[in-house]
Amino acid sequence: MMLSEETSAVRPQKQTRFNGAKLVWMLKGSPLTVTSAVIIVLMLLMMIFSPWLATHDPNAIDLTARLLPPSAAHWFGTDEVGRDLFSRVLVGSQQSILAGLVVVAIAGMIGSLLGCLSGVLGGRADAIIMRIMDIMLSIPSLVLTMALAAALGPSLFNAMLAIAIVRIPFYVRLARGQALVVRQYTYVQAAKTFGASRWHLINWHILRNSLPPLI
Numbered sequence: 001m002m003l004s005e006e007t008s009a010v011r012p013q014k015q016t017r018f019n020g021a022k023l024v025w026m027l028k029g030s031p032l033t034v035t036s037a038v039i040i041v042l043m044l045l046m047m048i049f050s051p052w053l054a055t056h057d058p059n060a061i062d063l064t065a066r067l068l069p070p071s072a073a074h075w076f077g078t079d080e081v082g083r084d085l086f087s088r089v090l091v092g093s094q095q096s097i098l099a100g101l102v103v104v105a106i107a108g109m110i111g112s113l114l115g116c117l118s119g120v121l122g123g124r125a126d127a128i129i130m131r132i133m134d135i136m137l138s139i140p141s142l143v144l145t146m147a148l149a150a151a152l153g154p155s156l157f158n159a160m161l162a163i164a165i166v167r168i169p170f171y172v173r174l175a176r177g178q179a180l181v182v183r184q185y186t187y188v189q190a191a192k193t194f195g196a197s198r199w200h201l202i203n204w205h206i207l208r209n210s211l212p213p214l215i
Helices: 002-016 020-028 031-048 086-121 123-138 143-153 155-183 184-194 196-215
Strands: none
Touching: 020 086, 031 086, 086 123, 086 196, 123 155, 143 155, 155 196, 184 196
16 A cells, blocks of 8 residues: 555656656657757847858949859859848848747737637627638738738838738637637536636636647
C-alpha cells in the first residue's frame, strides 16, 4: 500500500518535468517544423542586423552601374538607377516583416475573439457576426484593401490596418469552427454546469484550446 502511494505521488512530477531529449526527438520527426523555424529565425536576424549586413547605401544612385547582373560587388545586381538590390532587400525587409507581424497579430486577435464569441453565443449574435463576415468575403480582397487604405489615409500603419481588417473573416470562420467543437467537450460542459460565465468559458477553456489550429 505504501509503495503504491509513493508511486502515485511521484508520477505527476515525471509527467510535468521538461524533457529536452523528447523535444529534440519530436523536432527530428517533423523536418517541416524545423525548416520553418530556421527560415523564420533567419528572417528575423536579417531584419534586426540589416543595417550592418547591407554592403551599399540602399538609396545611393550610380548611373554608371545601371541594371548590372549579380556579381561580387553587387550580389543581387542593380536596378535602373544603379542602386544595389541586395542592400535594398535587406533594409526593406524591416518594414515587410514588421508589417506581416502586425497584420497577423491584429487579424488573429480580433478574428479569434469574434469567432469564439460567435461559436459560444450562437443565435442572433452568431448570425449577425457571420453575415458581416460573409459580406466582407464576397468583396474581392484586393479591392476591399485598397478602399480601406484610401479611406484611412496614406500611411504604413493604415495600410497594415486595412490588410488586417480584410484578413479578419478567415480567422473568424476558423475560430468559430473550433469553438463549436471545443464547447462540446466534457470539461467545458462541466464548467458550464458549475456556473462558469460565458467569458470564463471563452477565455479559459475554448479560446486557449482553439489556438493550435489558429496559429
